[in-house]
Amino acid sequence: MEYRKTQLEALSHFLAENEMEILHALNVDMRRPPFEGQIADISLIKNEVNEALNNLSYWMKDECVDKNLATKLDCAFVRKDPYGVVLIISPFNYPFHLTLIPMVGAIAAGNCIIVKPSEQSSCSEKLLAEVLPTYLDPETFAVVTGGAEPTSKLLENKFDYIMFTGSPRIGKIVMSAAAKHLTPLTLELGGQNPCYVDCCCNFQNAANRIVWGKFFNxxxxxLAPDYVICTIETQERLMPCLRQAIREFYGCNPRESPDYGRMINDKHFQRVRALLDSGRVAIGGETDECDRYIAPTVLADVKEWEPVMQEEVFGPILPIFIVRDLDEAIQYINSKERPLALYAFSCDNKVVNRVLDCTSSGGFCGNDCIMHATLVSLPFGGVGYSGFGMYHGKYGFDTFTHHRGCLSRCMGLEAINCIRYPPYSQRKLDLLVAATEVRRKGFCTLL
Incomplete structure (x- = not known):
């Protein structure tokens, strides 16, 4: 426990003593505003570290479990063992957040860790590779850098657990490599996150929250809302509110706003710019290839078969998809792969709860976007195509922990055990079944 706490404290010192360097790296890589870097890549990581330090002694304790009559005098418990050596592969978009928060769980669980940050956010990768190891024990923690080839070589090795955050396409490659060694893993993948907006809504509040969640970073x-799904009447009322929110947040010319970022590289810029051909540009649409700038954009008249509705946008383009009513919205959402997050906006709680009850997603947030991921008390993870496994808070500790079922019995009282030994008899069978059965509570049979 003391060793784990020492390493978590060291991680905390890394954040505190390199705050400006972290913010600078994020700004160089993606023009990330310091405000966004402070929230997403420093504050939330600190929360995870503090949560682990506050609760580690409790999390690590053996967990006593219920016993049957046959083991009433014995000790039955769950031991929390580390898996061993954990590989964490993180993406470019939140290079510190998506590297260090999984690390918190893995450290708390007592594992050795190899980290592979994304080479696309090169300034952040360099900081993680050169500075982070000076804070942590080099005997148990290491950072590996490079692109696809070093990652492939890394995956040829046998690990005890792998955590990958990234696209479903690469997730399949990682899962295939893990399967060769029967290595358990967690996949945090992408997908299209729907955002249903009801006709009964405070449209300006909804627009503010959608615009913030969509154009952050x-x-x-x-977790960004990939598309708004609503009726044509709702679109007509929502559109001016979206326009107003974008103008209030980023000014008349978002390109000059210090609070608006840029695409990570030319490849992603080209991919996202091509999505502007879908539907009709209702707001924004301006681009600058030299600056990797794409304006906060809203698309209308989008069709189901168009490219922007076929893939995770992962850029500042928000399509609006029109349906007749809530039933059709739910039907459409359920016709697609299950998303990492699902959002529903309505002043009627019955509508929000209906979307929650009738759909499946990794996480859900009613009347806001992304905010559910700020809680260390909630599990974060996907379902189906958006991934599997979870982390944050104790869920991260549990993910990187082998829960070892243990029973410790005394050497005496052999008379109790003899009912399970040959020669068998009906009486022994009846006694053993009675001694090991689980009875239903509050259940009785009417004769």
Whole structure:
């Protein structure tokens, strides 16, 4: 326990003593505003570290479990063992957040860790590779850098657990490599996150929250709402509110706003710019290839088969998809792969709860976007195509922990055990079944 706490404290010191360097690296890589870097890549990581330090002694304790009559005098418990050596592969969009928060769980669980940050956010990768190891024990923690080839070589090795955050395409490669060694893993993948907006709504409040969630980090967020789904009447009322929110947040010319980021590289810029051909540009649409700038954009008249509705946008483009009513919205959402997050806006709680009850997603947030991921008390993870496994808070500790079922019995009282030994008899069978059965509570049979 003391060793784990020492390493968590060291991680905390890394954040505190390199705050300006972290913010600078994020700004160089993605023009990330310091405010966004402070919230997403420093504050939330600190929360995870503090949560682990506050609760580690409790999390690590053996967990006593219920016993049957046959083991009433014995000790039955769950031991929390580390898996061993953990590999964490993180993406470019939140290079510190998505590297260090999984690390918190893995450290708390007592594992050795190899980290592979994304080479695309090169300034952040360099900081993680050169500075982070000076804070942590080099005997148990290491950072590996490079692109696809070093990652492939890394995956040829046998690990005890792998955590990957990134696209479903690469997730399949990682899962295939893990399967060769029967290595358990967690996949945090992407997908299209729907955002249902009801006709009964405070449209300006909804627009403010959607615009913030969509254009935070220039839309390069796996939890960002990928598309708004609503009726034509709702679109007509929502559109001016979206326009007003964008203007209030980023000014008349978002390109000059210090609070608006840029695409990570030319490849992603080209990919996202091509999505502007879908539907009709209702707001924004301006681009600058030299600056990797794509304006906060809203698309209308989008069709189901168009490219922007076929893939995770991962950029500052928000399509609006029209349906007749809530039933059709739910039907459409359920016709697609299950998303990492799902959002529903309505002043009627019955509507929000209906969306929650009738759909499946990794996480859900009613009347806001992304904010559910700020709680260390909630599990974070996908379902189906958006991934599997979870972390944050104790869920991270549990993910990187082998829960070892243990029973410790005394050497005496052999008379109790003899009912399970040959020669068998009906009486022994009846006694053993009675001694090991689980009875239903509050259940009785009417004769």
């Amino acid at each position: 220039c839309g390069q967020t796996c």
